[in-house]
Amino acid sequence: MKQAIVILHGMGEQIPMTTLNSFVQAVWTKDKTLVDAQKPDPNTGKTRSGNVSWAKPDDRNSSTELRRITTERDNAGNYTDFYEYYWAHMMQGTTWEHVSTWIRDLLLRNPTTQVPKRVFHAWVMLWIIALAVIVFTLWGLWPKAEAPRPWVAWVSALLGMAVSAFASAVLIKRFGDVARYVKALPPNVAKRHAIRQAGVDLLARLIDSKDYERIVVVAHSLGTIIAYDILAQLYTRYNTEGGVGPQPQRDALEKMIRDGMDAGYLDMDAYQAQQARALAEAQAQDAPWIVSDFVTMGSPLTHAEFMMAESHDDLRARQRDRLLPTCPPTLEYDGTTKMRHFTYSNERDRKPGDCRTPHHAALFAYTRWTNLYSDERAIVTGDLISGPLREAFGLKGDAGAISGIRDIGVLPALNADGGVAEGHRRPFFSHNDYWALDKGTETGSVPVPHHIAELRRALRLVE
Template identity: 70%
Template sequence: MKQAIVIMHGMGEQVPMSTLNSFVHSVWTTDDNLVDQGKPDPKTGGARGGNASWAKPDSRNNSTELRRVTTERDASGHYTDFYEYYWAHLMQGNTWEHVKSWIQDLLLRNPFTRVPARVFHAWVVLWLIALVVIAVTLYGMWPKEDAVEPWVSFVVPLLGLGLAAFVSNVLIKRFGDVARYAKAWPPNVAKRHAIRQAGVDLLIRLIDSKDSKGNEEYDRIVVVAHSLGTIVAYDILAMVFDHYNGKFDSSKSQPERDKLEQMIGDALTSGKLDIDAFQVQQAAALAEARDHGAPWKITDFVTLGSPLTHAEFLMAESPEDLRARQARRNLPTCPPVMEFDGTTKLHHFTYSGKADRKPSDPRTPHHAAPFAYTRWTNLFSPEKYILTGDLISGPVGETFGSNGKGGLIQGIRDIAVLPRLDLQGQIAPGHRRSGFSHNNYWNMGKGTETDTVVVPHHIEELRKAVGILR
């Protein structure tokens, strides 16, 4: 059998295949555990220089700029196809007007109720930058009766050039993508739709793909996303699950799904959910659904450096607004939102049309339950003083958890990398704080270990989350 791994890049002017090639190098080519290293290299017949892979045109990419990267058979007997969902070309044409309205929305909000504590210091810095821009602009416009000091004449133009470069290369080219995607303002709606729909089309093509004998080509699909791409991927997964959830067979016994609902229900009452046990049961429920013919085969969602941690800041008007959208099933949570069934007298993420239904009867998942069957792992880099770690990232388990009588429960596995943290949330022994790490989640040369290691901690965790060797 084969599996497909789809990588979705982040913000900025990305080059097609650049993200995919570097990702494949870290999670496939250099992992000695995936293939028997005593086997000859299938390309040369000689000693190995890494696990083999080949790039091949594939019409499912819907782009002549992209290639599918396919691998040799791994130690468990499987092949892996890597795809890149490339969307940067759909986000061209960012302007200062797009960014300005977004920045105004971020700045002109109550810092006590609408600015999360973990980004308050960044919000203050954003205000300072805005004030500097205003000051330099006013200085240039203000009439000057006397000659200014020579150093002022030298420094102010330099500040102006620096600010112009910052606005052009950082705000417009990079954060312009965030400004245009994160908010559903009228000028952004067409772009948001185009980006999502292209991603939905790719995943549906992969899910429905058949081999030459008419069998399903892939038995497992993993979606990996970075930075702004994690918000894009989250939206796409929600739409794709809505496409398939009604195709789950509701005529056969579903004991694993019933166990999963019982586990979530108990956790909502107690306020405690064992993520290890939860993810095991998610896999069992998906395997059961697949045995019954369900088309859903996205086993894992892996987010890297995700701004979803700031969803209340970027995707909603307030924490209360975010929870309201989640409760309305507009934004899927993990575990999924449970709703009370007046007949069974229990909470479910599924529904049944039978009048005399029982808790263990076959049921169909509602449209906002992708993370009942898809495990979500989130890698983030702890930030400090803005310039170390990754301010853009953070834990997402709390933000996208579910509320119950016992409090909030979290079904997302959040893992701190770059640097590694211990159980008390302190930097683990043998690690050091890194510089700005947002682009290092699959960089083999950017570990934070103080001692030399063959495989850095963040690469180990990434490989584990993707789980190529089954």
């Protein structure tokens, strides 16, 4: 089998191939389970130091700065091609005006209805910082009866430089990407469209090439929101193709979702296994969709009601309207079958046994979603940007929300009750550590750090 892994980087002034090279090291080169260590290195014929890969130009990525990293064959007979979808160059030109507009939008919200509990403490901290900047600025502009003491002038100058550096290096160059992408204001619309369209085009070229049996989309930080949007747009191109006969695996998947909504619970292992069976069934009937997995790391999608909508109710309304796909997908009632489905019949004279077509927001009927997050405490430990996605993108039913997203707490590993697993501790600012081989409290005590093992498991390279 030949498969493709496409990774999207996060916010900030990223350098082409930097994310991809370090990611390949973590999930391919250093994974001793993928290739027999006794096989000689294909480059030297001598003892190998790791799994081998090569960087090749590939015009499907539409950039001479990027390369496709292709691997040797693994123990299961698979070849893997790694691609980076690089978008940072399309987000240049961010100004303080873009950022300040977004910050004002975040600050001027009703804290009881429009600020989720998980980020309330961060929202309060943002207010404190904003007020401190305002007070400091006004104090500096206020006329003085006499010249300030030299040490006061020096401290004021240093504080002014620190605020300026923070605004430039962090707010504009990093969070400026978030500010411009998540808000559909007129100055941002063209860039949002360009970023999404280029990603859709890349994945469409990979699908249409027929070179791959399977594609996995992996994303970090802001890249997870971009990847989610890209997949939602891409799926509408392919959801009506294929499907020419009975689909018992799809029927079983729909029944599993209906039963889960009635019970208020969905078994994750069973759901993802049934997704795979339904996708294989659809592909056997010539459906071209081959994006089998979506893996998110450090995702701000956990704050979707804060960043992508006006409130929790507004987020749910957008999901009901199928603007934002849920996992499992939104169901609709069919008057012919008297049941809820994520599919519909195209037949004029409808009957229960008709061949059915998935609706345009049924992406996560066939694509499994795994989310790695780092539990945060006191802002400085873990990853405030990340979190579980169950509540934000699960499917709301009468018995509560059910989720088909596999949320996995890493850095640190978490117990079933949400507590820190024995032998682990909360790291400081872990947002950029999801594929770092030298991170994790268990590093050195076990062959593979917990977060790396979970990432490799989510990719399913040897599935």
